[in-house]
Amino acid sequence: MERWANPFARRRGRSLRLYLMSHVLAAVAWPYANGPRHIGHVSGFGVPSDVFSRYMRMAGHDVLMVSGTDEHGTPIQVQADADGVSPRELADRYNRVIVEDLHGLGLSYDLFTRTTTRNHYAVVQELFTALERNGYIVKRTTLGARSPSTGRTLPDRYIEGTCPICGYESARGDQCDNCGNQLDPEQLINPRSKINGETPEFVETEHFFLDLPAFAEAIGNWLDQRENWRPNVLKFSRNLLDDLQPRAITRDLEWGVPIPLDGWRDRGDKRIYVWFDAVIGYLSASIEWARRSGDPEAWRKWWSADGLGKDALGYYFMGKDNIVFHSVIWPALLLGYSGEGDKGGQPGELGRLNLPTEVVSSEYLTMEGKKFSSSRRVVIYVRDFLERYDADALRYFIAAAGPESNDTDFTWAEFVRRNNDELVAGWGNLVNRSISMAAKNFGAVPAMGELTGEDEAVLAVAKAGFATVGELIGKHRQKAAIGEAMKVVAEANKYLSEQAPWKLKSEEEKPRQATVLAVALQVVSDANTLLTPFLPHSAQKVFELLGGEGVHAPMPRIEEVEDLDGGPGYPVLTGDYTAGARWESVPLVTGTPLATPKPVFRKLDPSVIEEELARLAG
Numbered sequence: 323m324e325r326w327a328n329p330f331a332r333r334r335g336r337s338l339r340l341y342l343m344s345h346v347l348a349a350v351a352w353p354y355a356n357g358p359r360h361i362g363h364v365s366g367f368g369v370p371s372d373v374f375s376r377y378m379r380m381a382g383h384d385v386l387m388v389s390g391t392d393e394h395g396t397p398i399q400v401q402a403d404a405d406g407v408s409p410r411e412l413a414d415r416y417n418r419v420i421v422e423d424l425h426g427l428g429l430s431y432d433l434f435t436r437t438t439t440r441n442h443y444a445v446v447q448e449l450f451t452a453l454e455r456n457g458y459i460v461k462r463t464t465l466g467a468r469s470p471s472t473g474r475t476l477p478d479r480y481i482e483g484t485c486p487i488c489g490y491e492s493a494r495g496d497q498c499d500n501c502g503n504q505l506d507p508e509q510l511i512n513p514r515s516k517i518n519g520e521t522p523e524f525v526e527t528e529h530f531f532l533d534l535p536a537f538a539e540a541i542g543n544w545l546d547q548r549e550n551w552r553p554n555v556l557k558f559s560r561n562l563l564d565d566l567q568p569r570a571i572t573r574d575l576e577w578g579v580p581i582p583l584d585g586w587r588d589r590g591d592k593r594i595y596v597w598f599d600a601v602i603g604y605l606s607a608s609i610e611w612a613r614r615s616g617d618p619e620a621w622r623k624w625w626s627a628d629g630l631g632k633d634a635l636g637y638y639f640m641g642k643d644n645i646v647f648h649s650v651i652w653p654a655l656l657l658g659y660s661g662e663g664d665k666g667g668q669p670g671e672l673g674r675l676n677l678p679t680e681v682v683s684s685e686y687l688t689m690e691g692k693k694f695s696s697s698r699r700v701v702i703y704v705r706d707f708l709e710r711y712d713a714d715a716l717r718y719f720i721a722a723a724g725p726e727s728n729d730t731d732f733t734w735a736e737f738v739r740r741n742n743d744e745l746v747a748g749w750g751n752l753v754n755r756s757i758s759m760a761a762k763n764f765g766a767v768p769a770m771g772e773l774t775g776e777d778e779a780v781l782a783v784a785k786a787g788f789a790t791v792g793e794l795i796g797k798h799r800q801k802a803a804i805g806e807a808m809k810v811v812a813e814a815n816k817y818l819s820e821q822a823p824w825k826l827k828s829e830e831e832k833p834r835q836a837t838v839l840a841v842a843l844q845v846v847s848d849a850n851t852l853l854t855p856f857l858p859h860s861a862q863k864v865f866e867l868l869g870g871e872g873v874h875a876p877m878p879r880i881e882e883v884e885d886l887d888g889g890p891g892y893p894v895l896t897g898d899y900t901a902g903a904r905w906e907s908v909p910l911v912t913g914t915p916l917a918t919p920k921p922v923f924r925k926l927d928p929s930v931i932e933e934e935l936a937r938l939a940g
């Protein structure tokens with residue numbers, strides 16, 4: 323079929339609903355490719371951004387959901403050294419693992435790419451160059467480490483010492499893994515070379531800094547206009563403005579994007595700092611998506627602050643440890659690029675760029691009362707989870723009990739309870755008994771006769787769900803949203819129990835039985851649509867059980883692509899999400915054939931709790 327010829331192209335003329343249609347950018351945090359991701363990671367950025375994007379598409383918006391793996395920086399270089407591979411080989415390995423895991427969760431990225439593409443390098447260098455030209459990047463002499471015995475520069479990753487902030491004894495030259503603060507090597511107490519243990523000497527060396535104080539006023543004005551942000555995010559961001567300092571954007575490191583200035587470009591020992599390159603990924607991924615779609619300028623509809631993208635909305639999803647990069651640093655880069663900081667300037671060749679509409683940050687997920695930790699084995703990786711449980715069971719838990727606005731604990735007992743009591747006994751049971759009864763008695767969607775007050779009431783509850791649930795998802799209150807959808811399920815279960823269609827067996831009761839089951843099936847169909855952003859895999863199944871054909875909940879797929887500019891190929895996550903359900907009640911067609919359904923959800927034996935806890939204990 324023609325539309326598969328170019329998987330990135332969007333079908334034209336998708337919808338006649340032009341009202342209130344917006345271009346919505348869903349910019350999702352970039353997972354770091356130094357290992358597989360655990361369920362704490364995907365509960366923070368992955369599932370919430372997918373629920374939001376799926377809902378916005380169903381509501382008729384043109385969504386661009388982008389991200390990729392973050393692959394530069396010291397930790398990847400260090401781990402590659404330890405594994406005896408190149409950093410690129412290590413990044414290749416975990417890029418693929420992460421792509422497959424996000425695919426398994428059904429996350430509907432328009433493009434999930436990586437930071438090692440030549441396109442990304444070019445976009446990062448374009449931003450760097452324009453910021454420098456506008457005067458927002460300044461060169462400073464700092465202290466760099468040198469090996470006294472060899473006289474050679476010691477990259478940050480080869481220096482460790484005691485963290486001056488928390489006292490952790492194995493802090494790295496650029497960051498303390500214990501307290502998370504960024505450091506400079508000369509701040510370390512008792513610095514030592516990891517190569518031979520000697521004490522490095524510090525000599526003057528040059529690095530580039532982003533002049534963050536030049537954006538304090540512009541960012542402050544922008545934050546003042548923010549509406550609907552979670553109050554803690556807004557407060558945290560405002561506080562950061564009180565003490566903005568110039569921030570280093572280059573490092574002594576060989577692995578990263580080269581510095582695009584004469585005299586620096588070919589230096590093997592200095593690279594752009596990983597955080598600077600990674601935040602630019604939202605833009606470079608959008609550009610890559612557009613280039614692959616056949617319309618290289620299409621990204622402007624989500625980004626350009628003039629013309630096409632003027633009214634676009636941009637939502638950024640992340641864990642709370644990343645707020646500073648999205649509410650202060652990324653806006654500073656965008657303002658500087660557009661020539662809108664204290665020093666003015668001219669926009670670069672991409673034009674003026676949109677700032678985020680909203681920074682949506684989640685809190686932390688812990689596991690059985692402890693912080694996730696791969697080294698301490700307090701962890702369950704996405705892959706292992708999906709081998710044993712269904713993706714929608716995890717998606718349900720994250721939506722209903724995830725760390726939306728409070729730190730939240732994942733326990734196996736609670737996971738099993740929610741799966742069995744809510745998903746299986748609530749929603750699964752409603753689907754199963756209503757469709758089975760209709761299949762057994764009528765073999766098809768029965769005809770709705772005259773409606774009683776009870777029939778109309780339950781139908782109205784389901785219909786009202788579209789406004790309530792939709793508004794809550796739009797405000798990033800997904801916990802409340804799925805709660806409202808499950809209230810519709812509970813109402814329908816109550817309706818079935820009260821109407822007891824299984825008792826309406828005589829000839830004269832048959833029309834009433836048909837009506838009750840037709841009403842129940844309609845509510846199941848509506849509830850299924852309300853749950854589709856949260857539970858896309860099972861929503862597709864329920865849709866088919868109701869006799870639906872074709873795509874109800876579109877799914878991503880993995881494509882092996884060539885680098886657009888001659889680099890090595892790589893896998894991306896992409897998909898065609900133009901088909902599928904709309905955010906509305908669709909009347910079921912009387913006479914549509916129905917078969918006795920197989921259960922959509924799996925009940926879990928409580929023994930899995932003990933098994934999983936034993937695995938955790940090692």
Ligand SMILES: [Zn+2]
Pocket residue numbers: 485486487488489490493498499500501502503
């Ligand atoms: Zn520390």
